[in-house]
Amino acid sequence: MSKRIEVNDLNVYYDKFLAVEGVSIEIEPRSVTAFIGPSGCGKSTFLRTLNRMHEVIPGAHVTGHVFIDGDDLYAPGVDPVLVRREVGMVFQRANPFPTMSVRDNVLAGVKLNNVRLPKRDADDLVEKSLVNANLWNEVKDRLGAPGSSLSGGQQQRLCIARAIAVQPDVLLMDEPCSALDPISTLAIEDLIHELKSEYTIVIVTHNMQQATRVSDKTAFFNIAGTGKPGHLIEFDDTTTIFSNPKVKATEDYVSGRFG
Amino acid sequence: MSADTARTASNSFTATRLPRLIELYTALGALAVSGIVIALIGWTTTGFLVLAAALYLMLTGVVSGVVENRRKAVDRLVRGLVTVAFLLALAPLVSTLYEVIVRGWQALDWNFIFTTGGTIIDPATMKITNTIGAWQAVIGTLEITGMATLISVPIGILTAVFLVEYSPPGHWMSRTVTFLVDVMTGIPSIVAGLFAFALFTLVVGPKAFSGFSASIALCVLMIPTVVRSSEEMLKLVSPELREASYALGVTKFTTIVRIVLRTAIAGLITGVMLAIARVIGETAPIFIAASFTNNFNGDLFSGAMQTLPVMAYTGYKFPSSDIPASLQSAWGAALLLVILVVILNLIARLIAWAFKPKGLQ
Numbered sequence: 001m002s003k004r005i006e007v008n009d010l011n012v013y014y015d016k017f018l019a020v021e022g023v024s025i026e027i028e029p030r031s032v033t034a035f036i037g038p039s040g041c042g043k044s045t046f047l048r049t050l051n052r053m054h055e056v057i058p059g060a061h062v063t064g065h066v067f068i069d070g071d072d073l074y075a076p077g078v079d080p081v082l083v084r085r086e087v088g089m090v091f092q093r094a095n096p097f098p099t100m101s102v103r104d105n106v107l108a109g110v111k112l113n114n115v116r117l118p119k120r121d122a123d124d125l126v127e128k129s130l131v132n133a134n135l136w137n138e139v140k141d142r143l144g145a146p147g148s149s150l151s152g153g154q155q156q157r158l159c160i161a162r163a164i165a166v167q168p169d170v171l172l173m174d175e176p177c178s179a180l181d182p183i184s185t186l187a188i189e190d191l192i193h194e195l196k197s198e199y200t201i202v203i204v205t206h207n208m209q210q211a212t213r214v215s216d217k218t219a220f221f222n223i224a225g226t227g228k229p230g231h232l233i234e235f236d237d238t239t240t241i242f243s244n245p246k247v248k249a250t251e252d253y254v255s256g257r258f259g
Numbered sequence: 260m261s262a263d264t265a266r267t268a269s270n271s272f273t274a275t276r277l278p279r280l281i282e283l284y285t286a287l288g289a290l291a292v293s294g295i296v297i298a299l300i301g302w303t304t305t306g307f308l309v310l311a312a313a314l315y316l317m318l319t320g321v322v323s324g325v326v327e328n329r330r331k332a333v334d335r336l337v338r339g340l341v342t343v344a345f346l347l348a349l350a351p352l353v354s355t356l357y358e359v360i361v362r363g364w365q366a367l368d369w370n371f372i373f374t375t376g377g378t379i380i381d382p383a384t385m386k387i388t389n390t391i392g393a394w395q396a397v398i399g400t401l402e403i404t405g406m407a408t409l410i411s412v413p414i415g416i417l418t419a420v421f422l423v424e425y426s427p428p429g430h431w432m433s434r435t436v437t438f439l440v441d442v443m444t445g446i447p448s449i450v451a452g453l454f455a456f457a458l459f460t461l462v463v464g465p466k467a468f469s470g471f472s473a474s475i476a477l478c479v480l481m482i483p484t485v486v487r488s489s490e491e492m493l494k495l496v497s498p499e500l501r502e503a504s505y506a507l508g509v510t511k512f513t514t515i516v517r518i519v520l521r522t523a524i525a526g527l528i529t530g531v532m533l534a535i536a537r538v539i540g541e542t543a544p545i546f547i548a549a550s551f552t553n554n555f556n557g558d559l560f561s562g563a564m565q566t567l568p569v570m571a572y573t574g575y576k577f578p579s580s581d582i583p584a585s586l587q588s589a590w591g592a593a594l595l596l597v598i599l600v601v602i603l604n605l606i607a608r609l610i611a612w613a614f615k616p617k618g619l620q
Binding site: 051053056058059081082083084085086088089091093095096097098099108109112113114146148159162163166 | 427428497499500501502503504505506507508509510513514517518521522616
């Protein structure tokens with residue numbers, strides 16, 4: 001299930017503007033990697049290149065290579081749709097489909113890809129995904145209710161359930177807790193701990209305590225100034241990054257001296 | 260208790276205020292004064308209402324300016340002006356509806372709706388029989404508008420999908436399409452009718468009256484409306500929903516059909532219904548393209564066809580020998596048209612309500 005991500009000298013452009021420059025990184029399977037850094041340093045942009053979601057924005061393109069278990073995502077002839085089935089994503093704001101019930105939201109990835117599931121299998125998949133997303137007990141009696149009738153934290157966990165229902169190898173999370181209260185945040189962090197045993201997880205966060213709580217490794221991104229490209233400054237074990245970073249900029253950032 | 264009263268008495272935030280219902284009293288006073296004045300110099304309803312409105316505005320302004328302060332006086336004055344403007348805008352609508360209902364009501368019964376009306380001359384006796392009925396016009400209107408909808412809605416919605424989902428922003432293609440749609444919105448309906456008639460004269464030959472050619476004329480008027488409203492509706496669908504769908508490995512086509520169009524469907528239907536209501540009452544283009552007839556013609560593709568707005572027009576302009584009957588059926592046709600539009604609107608609301616995303620309170 002879980003796969004290794006290897007990035008070689010990746011540049012990300014919006015039209016001619018170079019947004020992220022020269023990122024090389026290796027992400028181990030069954031681990032949680034946190035991306036930290038000031039706003040606008042390109043960590044979300046970089047995250048979105050890992051499942052070719054950045055292409056949704058017109059004019060965005062990359063040079064370089066991203067390998068997932070040796071398969072280059074940017075080789076000619078790669079279908080981004082197939083990539084995204086293997087690399088799931090959870091967004092900053094919970095975005096359940098408003099026209100679908102809780103159950104249909106979980107099954108959305110399966111149904112929209114025209115996979116026919118017998119009802120029993122569909123029920124099992126819904127239960128398993130919701131249990132994995134720590135949401136089952138809260139919604140099991142109202143699976144037919146609209147997805148948008150849940151609270152913010154529940155909606156975000158519903159989105160995680162939806163993302164894992166298609167059984168991806170990698171789960172990308174773009175600031176999944178930034179719009180949530182501490183209790184929902186805790187629920188999602190617990191969830192990340194549990195999901196680690198099955199998935200490769202990459203999480204972008206602005207919350208450094210969160211990075212220390214959930215991640216095994218941390219990557220620090222920084223930007224030299226507005227209009228300049230973002231760079232990967234340092235990538236190491238989370239404990240090293242937060243206690244004994246090698247680069248001055250990382251130390252300044254994690255100790256709160258800037259950013 | 261005593262402390263509270265002491266506090267209120269010395270409150271520096273209080274200001275003199277007119278009694279709560281002062282606006283009602285002023286309005287009644289203005290009406291009374293205006294009534295007396297107009298009755299003395301000769302009664303006209305319009306004059307009575309205009310004078311009452313002017314008196315009311317002056318009175319509130321002055322009274323409030325004297326008793327209260329400048330800010331409140333201006334507030335009351337502007338509020339009065341806005342109310343008068345609202346009533347003014349409402350007046351033609353209410354008066355038209357009233358007239359149509361009162362005059363059309365006598366003509367309207369089941370017979371009128373389901374009988375083919377017209378004038379028949381018996382060649383042997385030269386006796387003229389007038390039948391009152393609008394069945395041919397009801398069928399004509401439904402068929403012509405239905406066909407126009409059938410053609411315009413797919414073209415309009417697909418164009419909107421192209422503009423919102425496929426064309427890159429600022430691309431020359433989307434700018435051209437948007438420009439042409441804007442130009443089409445401004446086309447006078449008579450020009451659309453002439454276009455359709457000319458087109459069918461070229462294709463079919465002279466005297467090419469047919470319901471279908473009227474449908475084409477209506478399409479010219481309908482497509483830009485549908486494109487515009489659908490475009491706005493599709494833009495309202497949050498980009499986050501599209502991203503959520505793409506991130507599940509769903510193709511662009513499926514995302515558009517099952518997520519974007521499904522989420523926007525209530526708005527799309529409302530837009531289409533407004534477009535239908537806009538063209539169903541068109542007279543000039545249908546008159547040119549489909550002409551008019553007293554015979555029942557259910558075939559959209561050949562021969563002149565009667566429609567309700569054209570029936571109202573011809574009944575009034577070219578009455579048969581029985582003039583009162585003609586006039587009455589003209590009013591009946593007008594009322595029938597209004598009822599048809601109301602029914603369509605109700606259906607649209609029902610459908611929109613049924614498809615509305617639930618749980619978005």
